[in-house]
Amino acid sequence: MTAASALPQLPKAPTGIDGLDEITNGGLPKGRPTLICGSAGCGKTLMSVEFLVRGILEHDEPGVLMAFEETADELSSNVTSLGIDLKQLVADKKLRLDHVHVDRSEIEETGEYDLEGLFIRLGYAIDSIGAKRVVLDTIESLFSGFTNQAILRSEIRRLFRWLKDKGVTTIITAERGEGQLTRQGLEEYVSDCVILLDNRVINQITTRRLRIVKYRGSTHGTNEYPYLITEDGISVLPVTSLKLEHNVSNDIVSTGVPELDEMFTRGGLYRGSSVLITGTAGTAKTTLAAFFAAAACRRGERCLFFAFEESPQQLIRNMLSVGLDLQPFVEQGLLYIEASRPTLNGLEQHLVTIHKLIGQHRPQAVVIDPISNLVSVGSITEVRGMLTRLIDYLKVQGITALFTALVNGRNANQEMTEEGVSSLVDTWLHVRDLEGIGERNRGVSILKARGMSHSNQVREFLVTDAGIRLLDVIIGPSGIVTGASRHTQFLQEQSVALAAQQEIERRERELERKRRVLEATIANLRTEFESVEEELRFTNREEERQHQELSQARRQIAAGHGARSANNSAAAPTNS
Amino acid sequence: MEPEQGQPAPDAEYVLHLYIAGATPNSAQAVRNLHDICQRYLPGRCEVQIVDIYQQPELARQQRIVAAPTLVKKEPGLMRYLVGDLSDRRRVLNVLGLKPDPNDPYLHD
Numbered sequence: 001m002t003a004a005s006a007l008p009q010l011p012k013a014p015t016g017i018d019g020l021d022e023i024t025n026g027g028l029p030k031g032r033p034t035l036i037c038g039s040a041g042c043g044k045t046l047m048s049v050e051f052l053v054r055g056i057l058e059h060d061e062p063g064v065l066m067a068f069e070e071t072a073d074e075l076s077s078n079v080t081s082l083g084i085d086l087k088q089l090v091a092d093k094k095l096r097l098d099h100v101h102v103d104r105s106e107i108e109e110t111g112e113y114d115l116e117g118l119f120i121r122l123g124y125a126i127d128s129i130g131a132k133r134v135v136l137d138t139i140e141s142l143f144s145g146f147t148n149q150a151i152l153r154s155e156i157r158r159l160f161r162w163l164k165d166k167g168v169t170t171i172i173t174a175e176r177g178e179g180q181l182t183r184q185g186l187e188e189y190v191s192d193c194v195i196l197l198d199n200r201v202i203n204q205i206t207t208r209r210l211r212i213v214k215y216r217g218s219t220h221g222t223n224e225y226p227y228l229i230t231e232d233g234i235s236v237l238p239v240t241s242l243k244l245e246h247n248v249s250n251d252i253v254s255t256g257v258p259e260l261d262e263m264f265t266r267g268g269l270y271r272g273s274s275v276l277i278t279g280t281a282g283t284a285k286t287t288l289a290a291f292f293a294a295a296a297c298r299r300g301e302r303c304l305f306f307a308f309e310e311s312p313q314q315l316i317r318n319m320l321s322v323g324l325d326l327q328p329f330v331e332q333g334l335l336y337i338e339a340s341r342p343t344l345n346g347l348e349q350h351l352v353t354i355h356k357l358i359g360q361h362r363p364q365a366v367v368i369d370p371i372s373n374l375v376s377v378g379s380i381t382e383v384r385g386m387l388t389r390l391i392d393y394l395k396v397q398g399i400t401a402l403f404t405a406l407v408n409g410r411n412a413n414q415e416m417t418e419e420g421v422s423s424l425v426d427t428w429l430h431v432r433d434l435e436g437i438g439e440r441n442r443g444v445s446i447l448k449a450r451g452m453s454h455s456n457q458v459r460e461f462l463v464t465d466a467g468i469r470l471l472d473v474i475i476g477p478s479g480i481v482t483g484a485s486r487h488t489q490f491l492q493e494q495s496v497a498l499a500a501q502q503e504i505e506r507r508e509r510e511l512e513r514k515r516r517v518l519e520a521t522i523a524n525l526r527t528e529f530e531s532v533e534e535e536l537r538f539t540n541r542e543e544e545r546q547h548q549e550l551s552q553a554r555r556q557i558a559a560g561h562g563a564r565s566a567n568n569s570a571a572a573p574t575n576s
Numbered sequence: 577m578e579p580e581q582g583q584p585a586p587d588a589e590y591v592l593h594l595y596i597a598g599a600t601p602n603s604a605q606a607v608r609n610l611h612d613i614c615q616r617y618l619p620g621r622c623e624v625q626i627v628d629i630y631q632q633p634e635l636a637r638q639q640r641i642v643a644a645p646t647l648v649k650k651e652p653g654l655m656r657y658l659v660g661d662l663s664d665r666r667r668v669l670n671v672l673g674l675k676p677d678p679n680d681p682y683l684h685d
Contacts, residue, residue, distance in 0.1 A: 101640050109669050111605070111660035116597035117629060117636050124633030146643070146659070173621035 010217040013061070013133065013169040016054030018343035019236030023221035028193055033160050033170040035190040035513065037182045038197030042208060043229050044173040045070070046079065047197070048135040050233045051171055052181030056094045057562075060568050061132035061167060063167075064096045064125040068141035082233055094124040105424045109147060110515045115155040119162060124167060134163060134170045137493040140184050143538055157189050181213065194217050195520055198224070207346050226348040231549075235352055246396045248272060250315055251363075253299070253400055256291030260429075261469035263446055263455035269427055270399040270451060274391050277423060279431035283442055284463050285404040286310070288431065289367045290319045290326065291468060292402050297329035301364035308373045312337035336361050342373040343355045347386045351373065354390060358397065369406040391424050426450040434460065434482050444470070460486070581682070591651040597644035599628045601662045606645035612682065616676045639679035663670035 012027035021027050028034045045067075054065035067075055075097060076086040089095035097122055113354050126134065134534075139156065146152055152212070163170045172190060177183035187194055188411055194213040199206065209224040227236040251271035254261050261268045275292075279285045286309075296303040307315055316326045329335035344351065358366065368390075374383045387403075394401040403425070422428055428447040433440045445457040459480040461470045474486050481489050491542055522568060594610055596603035598644050606615040607626060614618070629644060639648060647658040649672060662668050665682045676683050 098637060100642060102642060106655065107657045107659055108667060109660050109664075110647075110671075111663035112602050112608075112657045112669050113643045113645060113660040114600075114602065115642060116598075116600070117595065117641035117646065118643075120597065120629045120644075121637050121641070124637070173674045196639070 003037075012218070013055070014059065015051045016052055017234050017236060019225070019227070020210075020230075020234070022194075023210075023225060023236060024215060025219055028169055028171070029215070029217070030169050031164065031167040032192040033163055033172055033200045034193040034195065035172050035174060035187055036177055036195045037174045037183070039199055041174040042176075042197035042199050043227075043234060045072050045075075045137050046082070046229060047173040047234050049075070049079050049084065049086075050082075050139060052095065052133055053079075053086075053089065055133045056089055061169075062094045062096075062129040063133035063135065064122065064129070064131045065137065066098045066100055066122060067133045067137045068100050068102065068177050082231065084233075085500040089462040091328055093129050096129055096131070096300050098122070100141075102141055104145050108147055113151065115142075115152075117502075119154075119159065122158075122159075122163075123166075126166065132168055133143065134168045136172045138173050138175065140174050140182065140186065143184050144553045153568050156186070160189050165541075181360065187213075189522060189572075191478055197227075207348060229346055230340055230352055230356075235355075246392075246511060246561070247273075247398065249398065254295045255288075256293070256295035257288070257461075257468045257470065259459070260444065260468075263457070263459065263470075264449055265453045269400065269449075271400055272395060273426035273450070274394060274401040274403070274424070275429065276403050276405060276425040277429045277431060278407045278422075280407060280433055281432040284461075284468070285406070285431060286315070286369050287319070287322055287324075287468060288429070288444075289369050289402055289404050290295070290315070290324055293365065293367050294324055294326060294329065294336060296365035296400070297326075297332075297334040301334070302361055303329075303335050303367065304353065304361055304363040305335060306366070306368045307337055307339040308342045308368075308370060311339045315339070321465075322463055322468070336363070345380055347374060351386050351390055355393065358394075358399070364399060365400045366399050366402070368403045370406050372404075372406040388424055400491045409461065422447075432458075434458070436483055436485055439483050443482065553555070579645060586630065588623035589592050589652060590649070592622055593625045593627060593639070593648040593650060595627050595629050595636065595641045595644060595646045595648065596637065598628060600644070603645045605661040605663065609665070609668075609682070610647065613662070613668060613672075614666070616680060617672075619671070647680060 011030040012024070014021050015024075036047060038044050049065065052065055055061040055063050065075070065100035070078070072086075072090075079086060086095060086097065090097060100118065100121070122134070125131065139159075142152055142156075143149070160170075160172075172186065174182035174184070175185045176196075177185070179195060179340040181187045181194065191214075193215045196211045196213050198209045198211070200209065201207075208227050208229070210223045211226045212220045212222065225236050227234055227382055228563045229235075251269040252266050252268040253271050254268045255275075277285050277288055289305075293305050305315070310318070312330070316330070319326050326335060326337075330337065336352070336357070340353075342350070354366075354368075371383075371387060374386070391401065427449045429444060430447050431442060432442045434443040435441075441460050443460050443461070445456075445458040446454040457473055459470045459473065461468055471482075471486070474481050592610070592614075593676070594606060596606060610624065610626075614624060615632060618671055635641075640650075643659045645661060647662060647668075648658045649658065656659075656671055658668060658671055663682075665680065666676060
C-alpha cells in the first residue's frame with residue numbers, strides 16, 4: 001500500500017459535478033477519453049456540458065464542445081435554464097462550440113476518404129483557445145451520415161488516439177445500444193473510463209442512475225448511484241457516504257422533555273447524533289418530535305421540520321393542543337416546516353430537496369416525520385440506501401437529527417424498523433401502547449443510546465394540555481403499573497397510609513391515657529406521702545415540745561429548791 | 577491558401593469547391609480527378625476552387641467539412657457534398673448532372 005501511494009497517481013480532471021468526483025476518486029482520467037453512454041433523456045449532454053463549464057469556471061480549463069446533434073444556439077438555450085451562459089463563455093474565449101452537421105441526403109461517397117476535416121476543425125478549436133477539455137456529443141451521428149463503416153471505425157479509433165496524444169480530457173457521449181453499451185460499440189475504442197447512465201421507471205417514479213463500468217488505473221465506486229438533474233446541474237448521490245469520518249461533539253442537547261432527558265445519564269442527546277423514535281400509530285411520535293424541534297428553537301438554533309403527513313398549519317394547530325406554540329419560532333425564522341407528500345417525488349428527489357433546504361437554512365437540528373412513509377415511494381432497500389446517505393450527510397454536517405418511524409403494531413414486541421435504520425442511528429427511543437385492563441397507555445423507553453448509559457425503564461407518559469409529562473415509576477405487585485392500575489395502586493396506597501395514620505393516632509391517645517393514669521397515681525401517692533409527712537412532722541413537734549417541757553420542768557425543779565415563786569411559773573409555764 | 581482558380585468565369589455554370597487535406601494520397605487523387613472531369617465535361621463552364629483545410633481550418637468549420645477530401649457542389653441546384661477522392665466517376669457525374677462520356681477512360685462499368 002505504501003509503495004502504491006508513493007507512486008504518482010493517475011492524474012485526474014475534477015468534473016466539479018456534485019458527487020461524481022467522490023465516486024471516481026477525483027474526477028475523470030486527465031488527458032484521456034471517457035465514454036458516457038445512456039439512453040435518451042439521461043442527461044448525457046448536460047453532464048458533458050457541465051463538465052466543460054465547471055472546468056472553465058472552477059479550474060480555468062478552456063473547453064471545446066463539438067456537437068453532432070444540436071446547434072450552438074440550441075445548446076445555449078437548452079442549458080440556460082440551468083444558469084449556464086454558454087454564449088458569454090464563448091465570447092470570453094473560454095469555450096468553443098462547433099456544430100458538426102452531417103446530413104445523409106447531402107452526402108455522396110465517391111471514393112476513399114478520411115475524417116481529416118473533423119480532426120482539423122477540432123484541432124483548430126482546441127488550439128485557438130488552448131482547450132484542456134473536449135466533449136464530442138454523440139459522435140455516433142457520423143454513422144448516420146457516412147456509409148463506409150470500416151473508414152468510420154478506423155477514423156474514430158484514430159480520433160481517440162489523437163485526442164489522447166493531444167492530452168485533452170475528453171468526454172464522448174453515445175446512445176445506449178441493445179445488448180451492448182453503445183449502439184456502435186464505441187466502448188471498444190475507449191478503454192480508460194466508461195460511465196453508464198440509466199433512466200428507470202419503477203412504480204411510476206423515474207430514477208436516474210449512474211454506474212462506472214470501468215475506470216482503468218483507478219479505484220472507483222462500483223455501485224449504481226442515483227443522480228438528479230436539478231436547477232444547479234447534475235447531482236450524483238451519495239455526496240459523502242463513502243467514508244465514515246466525521247467530527248463528533250461532546251455537547252448535550254435536550255430532547256425537549258426534561259424528564260426524558262433525565263433518562264439519559266448525560267441528561268440529553270449528543271449534539272450531531274441521530275435519534276430514531278419508533279412507535280405504533282398514535283403514540284405521540286410527532287408530538288415528541290415537535291418538542292425536540294421547539295427545544296432547539298428555544299436554544300436559538302435553526303430547525304428544519306420535514307412533515308410527510310401534516311401540513312405546517314395542521315402541525316402548528318395540533319401542537320397548540322398540547323400547549324406547544326410553534327408559531328413564534330416559525331415567525332422568527334428559526335423553525336422551517338417543509339411539508340410534502342412522500343409520493344410527490346422520487347426518493348432521490350426527496351434527498352436532494354433535503355440537501356438543498358439544509359444548504360439554504362443551515363439548521364442545527366433536523367426532524368423528519370416520519371421516515372416510514374418513504375417506503376411508499378421506493379423499495380425497502382432503496383429507502384435504506386437513501387436514509388444511510390441522509391444520516392451520513394447530517395452527521396458530517398454536525399446536525400442533530402430526529403426521525404420518527406411507524407412500526408407495525410400487530411407484532412407487539414417488534415422493535416425492528418422496516419427500514420433497518422436502527423443500526424444507523426445513535427439513539428433509539430421506542431414509544432408504545434401499554435395495553436392493560438381495558439385501556440391504553442403510552443410508554444417510552446430507550447432502546448439504545450450510543451456513548452452513554454441510560455435508564456432501562458419503560459416510563460409511562462401523558463400528553464397533557466401542558467405538554468408531555470413522564471410519570472414517576474410505580475411498582476405494583478406484578479411490576480411497573482400504569483394507567484388505571486396506577487390509579488388503583490395509588491388509592492390502595494392512600495388507604496394503607498390512612499390506616500397507618502389512624503393507628504398512630506390511636507397509639508398517641510393510648511399513651512396520653514396511660515400518662516394521665518400514671519399522673520393521677522403519682523398525685524395520689526404524693527397526697528399520701530404528704531399526709532404521712534404531716535403526721536410525722538406533727539409527731540416530731542409533739543415529741544420536741546414534750547421534750548422541752550420536760551427539760552423546763554427539770555430546770556424549774558432545780559430552781560424550786562430555793563424559791564416558791566416557782567409555783568407561779570409552773571402555772572404559766574413557757575408563755576410568760 | 578492558394579485557391580487554384582479555374583477559368584475565370586464570373587457566370588460559370590458550375591461552382592465547385594474542393595477541400596483537401598494537404599498532400600495526402602486521397603487529396604492528390606481528388607485533385608487529379610476533378611481536373612480531369614472539368615476538362616473533359618465542363619470546359620469553360622466551371623469555377624473551381626481548391627482549399628487546403630490545413631491552411632484554412634476556419635473555412636472547414638464554415639463550410640461544414642467533416643471528411644477529406646470533399647467536393648462541394650455549390651451550383652447548380654442544391655448544394656451537395658461529394659466525399660472521397662472522386663474515383664467513382666459515374667457517381668460524381670450523376671451528382672453533377674452530367675451524362676457519362678463513353679470515351680472516358682476512367683469510367684468503370
